[in-house]
Structures are given as structure tokens and as C-alpha cells.
Amino acid sequence: MGVQELDVERLIEELTIPEKISLLAGKDFWHTVPIERLNIPSIRVSDGPNGIRGTKFFNSVPSNCFPCGTGLAATFNKDLWVEAGELMGKEAKMKGAHVILGPTSNIVRSPLGGRAFESYSEDPLLSGHAAANIIKGIQNENVVACLKHFVCNDQEDDRRGVDTLLTTRAFREIYLKPFHIALRDADPGALMTAYNKINGIHVSESKEILQGILRDEYKYEGATMSDWFGIYSTKTALEAGLNLEMPGPTRFRLPIQTLHEVQANRIHTKTIDDNVRYVLKLINRALKADIPHDVVESANEDPAASEILRKVGDESIVLLKNEGNILPLSKTSVAGQEKIAVIGPNAKAAQDSGGGSASLTARYKVTPWEGIKKKIEEGGNTVSLEYSLGAFLDKNLPDVADILENEKGEKGVTAKFFKNAPGTKDRQQFAEYLLPTSKLFLSDFTDPGLELGELLFYADFEGYFTPEETADYDFGASCLGTAQVFVDGKLVADNKTKQTKGDAFFLGLGTREERGTVHLEKGKKYHVKCEFGTSPTYTLEASQEIGGVFFGFRINSPAEIEITKAVELAKSVDKVVLVVGLSKEWESEGFDRPDMDIPGATNQLIEEVLKVNKNVVVVNQSGSPVTMPWVDQVPALVHAWYGGNELGNTIADVLFGDVNPSGKLSMSFPKKLEDNPSYLNFGSINGQVWYGEDIFVGYRYYEKVKKDVLFPFGFGLSYTTFDFKDLSVAADDENVTVSVKVTNTGSVDGSETVQVYIEQSNPSIIRPVKELKDFGKVFLKAGETKSVEVKISIKEATSYWNGYQDKWQSEKDTYKVLVGNSSDNIILEGKFATSKTFYWLGL
Structure with missing residues (x-):
């Protein structure tokens, strides 16, 4: 063009x-x-x-x-x-x-x-x-x-x-x-x-x-x-x-x-x-991107894209514990049928990302259950697989678009838009959509049926639900605007006549969730409808946003009952995979976490399962550390982050050994929140936050004060073993070149990360014990040896910020080169010396 x-x-x-x-x-x-x-x-x-x-936020083209x-x-x-x-x-x-x-x-x-x-x-x-x-x-x-x-x-x-x-x-x-x-x-x-x-x-x-x-x-x-x-x-x-x-x-x-x-x-x-x-x-x-001005947004359905997402996801997963080599799991069972239970609130949920502007409508999502089930099928179904929820995670009631249907049996939420309020005679409908979510933010909603800037209109979001179990069910909605949820015409949840400020939407503009309970019978079809009015109907404060509503429902089951079901299943199987962690409701733009704990009854679930089955693999999904009071009792622990579209496949790849894990923690996992250096200085106090830990963030702090952590920065295990040897350090006035030979000494192909840290021998100011200055990742077949080399500029390897000079300063001194595979596992040590002290600015 x-x-x-x-x-x-x-x-x-x-x-x-x-x-x-x-x-x-x-x-x-x-x-x-x-x-x-x-x-x-x-x-x-x-x-x-x-x-x-x-x-588009509303009804966006999948990504x-x-x-x-x-x-x-x-x-x-x-x-x-x-x-x-x-x-x-x-x-x-x-x-x-x-x-x-x-x-x-x-x-x-x-x-x-x-x-x-x-x-x-x-x-x-x-x-x-x-x-x-x-x-x-x-x-x-x-x-x-x-x-x-x-x-x-x-x-x-x-x-x-x-x-x-x-x-x-x-x-x-x-x-x-x-x-x-x-x-x-x-x-x-x-x-x-x-x-x-x-x-x-x-x-x-x-x-x-x-x-x-x-x-x-x-x-x-x-x-x-x-x-x-x-x-x-x-x-x-x-x-x-x-x-x-x-x-x-x-x-x-x-x-x-x-x-x-x-x-x-x-x-x-x-x-x-x-x-x-x-x-x-x-x-x-x-x-230079040469994008046509009239381009129509489209999803990338190229299988090659999924391959890249899966490769990135595979390499991101970190193996934190593997006592007794309980991992990898086997897809096949030879002597009698092995039984595996998959338990936990994230097992059948697709935690693809955290919340806020980073989240999007994923083109598809693979849950951990689906990924694990596919592996078992590849093994000929000689291993049996069973599931139990175990505990709830949702901060609010879950998205229900995947269990609602329209009159044609199509999955999704039917959205009908009107100029007039519910109950108005001859309501004027101007739009209709079938949507893949019941978490609806209309910030950028437009339609030919609306005048430019017209904020006041109404929508009915509805579908049919057929329960798989006779029980009480909780229904609820939070909104920016007003909302009421009806089941077969009966009002169940009211966020219209009684509204309380909450943190709905990543801007924190909406209400708290209002709930109600109704008894439903297994196999009977129920009509579920959420009647919504946009922000001009909001009773709490004025807003320039159009508004939105999050509505959902789930079975009303006390935590003790769900844990009991999971424990009974765990007793009857050979191994348990517990898929736990956080979600975009707990980690999101718009608010900070109140503590480091996994919310709800998850920790209790893990502890109770461990009492009846010792062959437990915990898969945690979160974007940052969580406390793990059960960690010493768990033989295997995998950290899987928020894994994108392919999250279920990547978790299964690692659990069953089709991929040898090579991820390394990108942050330290402290034992408890109080150990974190920012603990006393996090959050706004009267409009200020003081970064009182100064340069001692993360491992820089833990190492300086000799504070043990749960898992250190840069840490991650493998299904094979590696040996580092023949460290070479060569320096001139411009660069220091570090090379090391890495051998895969085990029987499984795998990748290892060589981490290069620098420590100044005689600093004139307080400095961290050591600082990461470069790294290199290498893939090795079993028994193979390769050299890894990194070149670091002297000024980047040695300098600190001199506030008096208002410049970077590199001191004439001897510097240690510390090479290992995590911040707390230094395997080889070398050194180099600089010939002069100098100052610098710029890039």
C-alpha cells in the first residue's frame, strides 16, 4: 500500500x-x-x-x-x-x-x-x-x-x-x-x-x-x-x-x-x-505499520499464534517443590488403573489474566481440568480422572455466560437494549446481542439507536439455566447504574432500591454486590433476567460513564460441605492435583490486595486434603506471592501465574513431563507479608507514600538483613540436573565478559538459566550484597554441554547513583562475579578489578 x-x-x-x-x-x-x-x-x-x-471494551473482538x-x-x-x-x-x-x-x-x-x-x-x-x-x-x-x-x-x-x-x-x-x-x-x-x-x-x-x-x-x-x-x-x-x-x-x-x-x-x-x-x-x-484506515478488527486464529502462547506459557511455569519426584505424573497406568483427583476453585476456571486494562476477551481459554483431561486421553484413558470444587474463590458471584442459553440453545447472555425503563408500555427496543460474558462494562457502548452522548437507556440481560443439582442458588449483581435480578419473573437480587458503594469495575466506581437466594430443581429450565439501567439511574453519585453490571449465580453450599466432598474424593484416589490461587477479582488495576493470603477456604481445603492423601501436587495461579501455611507438608508445588489462552495446556504440559519446567521466579516469595521490606510503607497515608526501604527492594533486602524467604528470586527446579563449571571472567576498561560451561547431568532434556550477579568488595557506601547484572538461558539435551557467555559494560556492572555528585559512580575496586541458577544458589565465583573511579550520565 x-x-x-x-x-x-x-x-x-x-x-x-x-x-x-x-x-x-x-x-x-x-x-x-x-x-x-x-x-x-x-x-x-x-x-x-x-x-x-x-x-472495544463492550462486545470486543476476541484476542x-x-x-x-x-x-x-x-x-x-x-x-x-x-x-x-x-x-x-x-x-x-x-x-x-x-x-x-x-x-x-x-x-x-x-x-x-x-x-x-x-x-x-x-x-x-x-x-x-x-x-x-x-x-x-x-x-x-x-x-x-x-x-x-x-x-x-x-x-x-x-x-x-x-x-x-x-x-x-x-x-x-x-x-x-x-x-x-x-x-x-x-x-x-x-x-x-x-x-x-x-x-x-x-x-x-x-x-x-x-x-x-x-x-x-x-x-x-x-x-x-x-x-x-x-x-x-x-x-x-x-x-x-x-x-x-x-x-x-x-x-x-x-x-x-x-x-x-x-x-x-x-x-x-x-x-x-x-x-x-x-x-x-x-x-x-x-x-510505517501500513495499516489501512478502514481496517476491520479481527481475531488472530492462526494455529501458530497458539503455539507461541503455549511455548511462552510452558517456559513461564516454575517448579518450586518436587519431593520424592512425585512429578511428572504419568498419563498411563500399567498395574491397575491409577486414579487422579483434580480439586480446587481454579481447576475448572480459566485464570487467563489479572484484572483491569490488562484483561480482555480471550479468543479461547483452556482450563487446567481440560488440559489435564486431554493428557489422560492421550494416554488411552488408562488413568481415571475425577473432579471436586473443594472451595469457592469468587469475590463476587461468577460469570455465568457459559451456562446460560438462549431459545436456540446457543451459549451466552442475550442483551436487549431499550430507550424506556422496564414496565413501560410498548418499550422501544433498539439493539440486541448475544454476549460471551455476564460481566458487562458499557464504557464504550455505541449504537445507531442512540444519540451522540446519550447516557440514559436500559438493557435486559437474560438466558435460560438448567441446574445439574437440586439446591439453593445465590444470585447477585453489582453495578454502576441500577440492576435487579429475576428468576422466572420473581425478584431475587435488588441493586436498585438499595445500593451501597463498592469496588465494582476497575475504576472503583460501582456498588457492592447485592445477593438473594432461590431454590432450584435439577433438570428444570429457569429464565434468568437482569434488568439494568445506565448511570443516570445510579442513586449514589453522578458519573460520566455509561455504566455497567456484573451479575451471576452459583450453588449455595457452605465451605464445610464443599471441603468434605473434596476430602472424600481425595481419600479414594492415588494422587491429588489441587489447583488454587487468585483471580482477576483479587489482583486488578483499581485496588491493591488487603493481604497476601489466598481468600476463602482454600488453605483449609489444602490442609484437610493433606490429612487423607500425601501424594498432593499444588498448582498455584497468581501474579504475585501468596502465603502458603501448608507448604512444608506438600511434596510438589507448581507456580503457574495467569497463563493466557493456553493456561490449561501449559499446566498439563509441565505436570505430565511433556515439558521440562524451566521457569524462574521473577520475584521473591516471602514467608509472610510482614517480612516484605515495603510492609511498613505501602499504600497512601494522607496522600503520601514513603519508599522507606530505599534501594533494598526484594532480594536486595532479604539478603542484606539475612531474612529467610519461602522461595528466593530466580529460583526454579527442573526434572533434570545441571552442572556449572569452567567459569571465565575477562575484563577491560569497557566490558566484563563472563562465560561458563553448563552440562545437563540428568536423563531428561531441559533448559537452565545462568544468572550473573556482581558484588563490590570494598564499597564506600552501603550496597546490596549482590545485584543481578545479566543472565542467559540455554537448552541442553541429556548429557550435553554448552557454553553460556554474557558481556556486561563495566559502568553497568559496577555503578551506583551518587546523590552528591548527581551522577552514576563506578569506584576503583575489585568486584566478585557470582554465577548461579538462583539468587541464593551461587555455584561459581570469579572476580575482576577496575583501574579508576569515574562518573557518568545518560544511557
Whole structure:
């Protein structure tokens, strides 16, 4: 098709001041403003970090969902990150998106962070390399990556107003470092600013950060954009260098008001031109993707995409315990039929991602039960498989679209939209859909039957349900708007006449869930209907959102009954696979976790099952650490993250040994929350958060104070064994080159990660015991030996931030090179010396 590159400087001369101002904010939620007179096109952006949603929250075109960020990082595989990024780039084009709003490269400062799962690691180097290589992959497809959230957006509590207080050393060494690495190695075309303040100033209006560090020091030439509604001023943000306000239409760069500021010489025309220049450069870069302006969003159904998702998922899974080699499980049984029970709230649930803007409508999902069942079928069904729920996990009642049907027997929720309220004579219906979810957020709902900006309308969401068991069932709904749930015409749950503020929707705008109970009979078909009114009907507060409703139902069964059922099953089988953890209801944008525990009765379930069967494999799914009071009693433990579309297949691949696990923890797992260095300083207190642990985040802290953890950073077992030998360290004034021979000494092919840490021998200031400086992953057949070599610049290997000099400092000293396969398992040690002390800035 070909693209015509914009002549940026000529356009700056030809654009009028009002046209320039219009370019500095989005046109709508996903697009920039076009200037047709000068053939400046609109470009499209799209979430996100673990899959490309496209332009719709409501009834979106399905997407491929990748494992969450902390899972991606756990692969420790630079080449695989590039491959994943390339798939993201391809899928962005299929959604018509020129810019991907990701990757997320904030620090997992605490296990409680609501978006911890979306970031990569507690370690800035691992975070930076993961981001850089994913960006490389995305931009190999000529799609622009927008690195986010710059910087210190490490909690959800009061995220738009919280003032992050920290030392310049922590700012540079920990929180800026991932962005530093990604900018240096991959040059993302765009950068998204964080919501929060840093030391008193919002990042989106900090000239010190956006101009002093980003432009002057890092020499960054990409565009800066705000997080959505993350802009707080007109003049200050423009002068700081916040190029693009998102989303549109603008709130702060209104044409009349901003033009008035320019005409009054309060905002210099050069400031306008400088910001427009970066927006035009972004458009030029985006046009290289050669996306047709009339593209119709489509899903990527190429089997090759599923292969990549499965490969990434396979390598992300971390084997944490395997006493007595209980794993891998066998697909076949020779002497008598072996029995396996699959138990747990996540066994038949597909925990593909955490919540918020990272979540999307996955094209398909494979549950752990489905993945395990398929493996057993491959073995000829000589192993029997049984299931029990064991415990509930849902914070609210579950999505029921997969168990509701319409009159034709099609799965899904029938949505009928009306101009008039329920009960109105001759209601005017203007739209109807069959939807794959009962968790409905209508923020971007549009229809020809509505006037532009029309907020007040109504919807009936309905379907038929046939219970498999006679019992009491709980029905409920939370909403932004009003909602009532009916079963066969009888009101069961009322979130219309009685509403209480809650945290529904990732913006925390809606109500708590209201519930009711009704007795249902097995085999009888019931009509379920949720009557919904949009946000103008909301009784609690005004909202500019259209609104939404989450409704669902499930059997009403006390925890003790479900545990008893699971225990009885566990008694009767040879082995038990317990699939537990969290979900997007507990880890999500919009709020932080209140504690590190798995909610509900899961821990009790595990402990009771262990009393009757010792052959237990626990598979935990969460994006960040959870407490594990039962860990010492469990012989096998697998950490599986949120695994994307292929999560069930990847879990089964590892459990049955078709894939030898090679994942390494991208963060430390403390024994309890109180052990975490941020414990006393997490969350907003009177609008401030103090990063009191300074540079001692994660393993840097645990090692310095000699605090034992449950599982250390970089840790992960294999079904084979490896030997490290023949360490070589060679250094000159520019680089240190580290090489080591790795041998697979076991009988199974597998991959191992060589982790290279550096320790300064005689530092003049307090430094961590050691810091990760590079890593390399190698695949080895049984008995095979290969060399792994990494080259690290001397300045990156040795430097710390000198706050007095306001520069990086590398001290003349001797440095230890510590090589191992986790942060607490150093196998080989070497050293090198530097000949001088020097200071530096830049990338």
C-alpha cells in the first residue's frame, strides 16, 4: 500500500495554532486527531501489556491473551520475549492499532500491588530486559510500543494523587532503571506517564523528569502521552513536555482556553511547536505499520499464534517443590488403573489474566481440568480422572455466560437494549446481542439507536439455566447504574432500591454486590433476567460513564460441605492435583490486595486434603506471592501465574513431563507479608507514600538483613540436573565478559538459566550484597554441554547513583562475579578489578 511520510517541519509552519492545539490531545478513547486539510491522519492505540484488545471494551473482538507480565519475566528468555513481542505486533495490526499501550515496566515493590501481575519483576534489570526485548519484537512489526507507567506507579491506592517520596538513589537504581534499560536497548516510540506524583510533582507535569532526565539526559526522541485521564494542568504539563493528552476529547487542552493562554503569552508558541513535533514524529513512526484506515478488527486464529502462547506459557511455569519426584505424573497406568483427583476453585476456571486494562476477551481459554483431561486421553484413558470444587474463590458471584442459553440453545447472555425503563408500555427496543460474558462494562457502548452522548437507556440481560443439582442458588449483581435480578419473573437480587458503594469495575466506581437466594430443581429450565439501567439511574453519585453490571449465580453450599466432598474424593484416589490461587477479582488495576493470603477456604481445603492423601501436587495461579501455611507438608508445588489462552495446556504440559519446567521466579516469595521490606510503607497515608526501604527492594533486602524467604528470586527446579563449571571472567576498561560451561547431568532434556550477579568488595557506601547484572538461558539435551557467555559494560556492572555528585559512580575496586541458577544458589565465583573511579550520565 505504501505510506507518505509527513514533512514534520513543513507542517509545523503550515498548521494554524488551533490545529496544533488540537493535535495535543486524543480525538476519542483510542485515536489521535486528524488534520484532513494537511493530510495528517489519525492513528489508533490499544491496550495492552498481555494481549491486544482493540478499540472495544463492550462486545470486543476476541484476542489472544499472553501470560501475565510476571509470568513472561519468569521465562528469563530474551529470544522468546522478542518472539512474543512480534506476535503482539502482528495482532495489533489485525486490530488496526498503530500503538500498543505496553509493556508495563514498573517494579513489583510489594506483593499487594494491584497491578503487580502486569509488571515484570522486583528486579530492575530483569524488568528492563523483559521490556526491551518485547519492545524490540513489537517494533520489528513496525508497530509502536508505548512503555509505561513512567515512573513509580507501583500501587493502586490513591494512584492519581499519591505523592511518592523517595531518595534520588532509589529513584535511579530501582524505579527508573527498567525504563533506562528499555530506552537504551529498544527505543520505544512512545512513553506513558504515571498518574502519581514524585516528591511533590505529578510526573505528567515534571519538567525535571520529562525534560531534564528523559530528553536532555537520555536523549529520548519518542512521544510522551498521559495515562488515561492522568493529566492535571494545561500550561504546566505542556511546558514539562507532556506531548499528548489521552484520552480525548480533551479536558485540559480545550481549544479556546489554550489559544487564549498562547495569545496572552502565558504559553509560548515554541512550547506548542515542541509538543506538536513529537506527536507528528509519533504519527510518522506509526504510519510505517501500513495499516489501512478502514481496517476491520479481527481475531488472530492462526494455529501458530497458539503455539507461541503455549511455548511462552510452558517456559513461564516454575517448579518450586518436587519431593520424592512425585512429578511428572504419568498419563498411563500399567498395574491397575491409577486414579487422579483434580480439586480446587481454579481447576475448572480459566485464570487467563489479572484484572483491569490488562484483561480482555480471550479468543479461547483452556482450563487446567481440560488440559489435564486431554493428557489422560492421550494416554488411552488408562488413568481415571475425577473432579471436586473443594472451595469457592469468587469475590463476587461468577460469570455465568457459559451456562446460560438462549431459545436456540446457543451459549451466552442475550442483551436487549431499550430507550424506556422496564414496565413501560410498548418499550422501544433498539439493539440486541448475544454476549460471551455476564460481566458487562458499557464504557464504550455505541449504537445507531442512540444519540451522540446519550447516557440514559436500559438493557435486559437474560438466558435460560438448567441446574445439574437440586439446591439453593445465590444470585447477585453489582453495578454502576441500577440492576435487579429475576428468576422466572420473581425478584431475587435488588441493586436498585438499595445500593451501597463498592469496588465494582476497575475504576472503583460501582456498588457492592447485592445477593438473594432461590431454590432450584435439577433438570428444570429457569429464565434468568437482569434488568439494568445506565448511570443516570445510579442513586449514589453522578458519573460520566455509561455504566455497567456484573451479575451471576452459583450453588449455595457452605465451605464445610464443599471441603468434605473434596476430602472424600481425595481419600479414594492415588494422587491429588489441587489447583488454587487468585483471580482477576483479587489482583486488578483499581485496588491493591488487603493481604497476601489466598481468600476463602482454600488453605483449609489444602490442609484437610493433606490429612487423607500425601501424594498432593499444588498448582498455584497468581501474579504475585501468596502465603502458603501448608507448604512444608506438600511434596510438589507448581507456580503457574495467569497463563493466557493456553493456561490449561501449559499446566498439563509441565505436570505430565511433556515439558521440562524451566521457569524462574521473577520475584521473591516471602514467608509472610510482614517480612516484605515495603510492609511498613505501602499504600497512601494522607496522600503520601514513603519508599522507606530505599534501594533494598526484594532480594536486595532479604539478603542484606539475612531474612529467610519461602522461595528466593530466580529460583526454579527442573526434572533434570545441571552442572556449572569452567567459569571465565575477562575484563577491560569497557566490558566484563563472563562465560561458563553448563552440562545437563540428568536423563531428561531441559533448559537452565545462568544468572550473573556482581558484588563490590570494598564499597564506600552501603550496597546490596549482590545485584543481578545479566543472565542467559540455554537448552541442553541429556548429557550435553554448552557454553553460556554474557558481556556486561563495566559502568553497568559496577555503578551506583551518587546523590552528591548527581551522577552514576563506578569506584576503583575489585568486584566478585557470582554465577548461579538462583539468587541464593551461587555455584561459581570469579572476580575482576577496575583501574579508576569515574562518573557518568545518560544511557
